[in-house]
Amino acid sequence: MKFYIKTFGCQMNENDSETMAGLLLKEGFTPASTPEEADVVIINTCAVRRKSEEKAYSELGQFLKLKRKKKLVVGVAGCVAEKERERLLERGADFVLGTRAVPKVVNVIKEVLRGKKVAFFEDHLDEYTHELPRIRSSKHHAWVTIIHGCDRFCTYCIVPYTRGREKSRPMEDILEEVRKLAKQGYREITFLGQNVDAYGKDLKDGSFLAKLLEETSKIEGIERIWFLTSYPTDFSDELIEVIAKNPKVAKSVHLPVQSGSNRILKLMNRKYTREEYLSLLEKIRSKVPDVSISSDIIVGFPTETEEDFMETVDLVEKAQFERLNLAIYSPREGTVAWKYYKDDVPHEEKVRRMQFLMNLQKRINRKLNERYRGKIVRVIVEARAKSGLFYGRDIRNKIIAFEGNDTMIGKFADIKVEKITAGPLYGKVVWIEEDVPSVASPDR
Template structure:
């Protein structure tokens, strides 16, 4: 039988990336081989993000390209999954008539079933129902041969309802996997050579919060710490209001927990934070940062900021700039506010004009580049422990890896170093990476 080829294009966060890995694993069992050449594909899945308008626009642009491929290859199956699929549902078929499948966020486990039906009957399928329990949450994926890092989903969904965010509507309420399921998956990953796991969830701090008798997120970290073969643990993302004292202490007490936290602040103005429904103040956030740095002086802190939220004045924006100068983040993901259907912010007055949003974003990103380079330059002349992940993208004679603080380091080395934690002397720092020499 001829091989069938699967091409997956992923737009979005690490959760989307892991969802794509799950879909690839499911379809591999049905005889589909992954390909990076879209022209070779018999099945194209566009796995999408809808949290910002720019990502949603990219989806429609990609679908336009895929439709042209179908004109030449009539049996080509095209599907859309993820948050755009969940949000638009049937409307997506109206926008893109050549589409065959619209697969919502809670239905990844049904992908093989739906593809088989489409292959057999040519029926177009839309499935965007949300369930209280999501079987796809526990789909286990195996990393590629030689891969030493892996994502592990521990929970999904969100109960916070920030005014700008569609995630609670598209991913549903918070739902956690059992601790034993997670630990078994990580033990299996360790058994095939994975050295570092990144725990995924919309708000990992609330892991198992509503599960009777569960030990919570810190309890899970303590159990992962005991797994032989795992050398490093990372996690993303954290909500500032839910960072506990025990988690902060964990950065000092857990030897495998990496010295990095992504802690989205979104704004430095209390007034805007209140409008955003973030449920903390600037003082609260600064106190959490201070406690993290007290517990782990070398910790790297990264964050998210939205500029141009409805009602944001020049004064509010300046408060964000002042906060950035006080904290000096290691890195920052920054965005212009974009309206999303169904969110509370959509009905708010005092919209900020596009030119003002663009200028504020430019100012903020320029400042962050200064802070990022400053943080990286401070590592010059230091010895850092680097987990080697693979070969450098720029030079096959170099290997690359990351420090515990999530800094990318390139240095001369051989492939037999992959999976090892090695001491590296940092010779030179750049904006996006470090150059080192193995000791």
């Protein structure tokens, strides 16, 4: 039988899809390149924004339409699955798989093939180990989830309800997964968590993120180590020291602020003030002068005034982020904000504020990117873009595009930057690594 997985949302969803694909392949299923070729289709969904949830429902509609034409098993996984539960069976899905039940995907599909409709939400994260097979989307970079769930309960966020409370993987299990990856030729890994800085706190065995980064850097073959996503009050001095001193740890920090207004931050249940956030940035930059810091901001949160918004603008100008992810507030059913706060900022005003910040960030990006002009930068070549150019990232997470060929993917290359934009940089190859360890077959 053939399977097809459509993934929406964050990198953790991507990693979950890689795990489901690995489990299905091990069981004898084969990947299909299109839904039309498949016997089983799975939508791995995201519920963080209304738009992402709507995309998932649209895809479900398309799969159900296909199901009327051919024999097809349709499943829904991810955050929408956890949020909507059995209601998705009523919409026509054959199975619904909870966010902590990914290791049981094969068992659930077997039940469906026996004629049942299944909604499965048991917690099987203890089975989420290095022994699970995974079909990676890259041959040189791997996502590695190290902590599931979130205990922060920001008032706008559905994640604590769909992903559950924080649960860390044992450090030795993570390191064993990375050792296997290194043996297979992987050179970069990204540690993932909804609140990755909280890693290890629940284990109470001395594990914490800075220690994990140090231990990972000792594994031969691993050249770069990334981590996502951080929460400001969990960002420790030990973590800053590791970023500063360890050459394998990326000089890139994604540190969502969400708003520059203390009043709005309090309504969001973010556990810091704008002053504390800016002080943290100053501390990081004092220890890691070449660090790249990016962030997330939500515009149009309930009761956000023009004064609140201008405080956010002021913070963005002071912070000088290298990248800024912007989102318009949308109420998420089940959250505190949905229950208690009226969504009272007009949509057109939300759009205006987001556009204002987008334009500001473009100006900041262009100014910061000018520092790269004429410099030679080392990247790991990632892939070919739709434009036909190849691209890679330096250790600061700056994307640089250049002429290349498929043999360069996964290798180090030195690129001389010749053209600056507010987005990617453009340059030419001045050196390319000759020999790279061959990549073994997919992790099975």
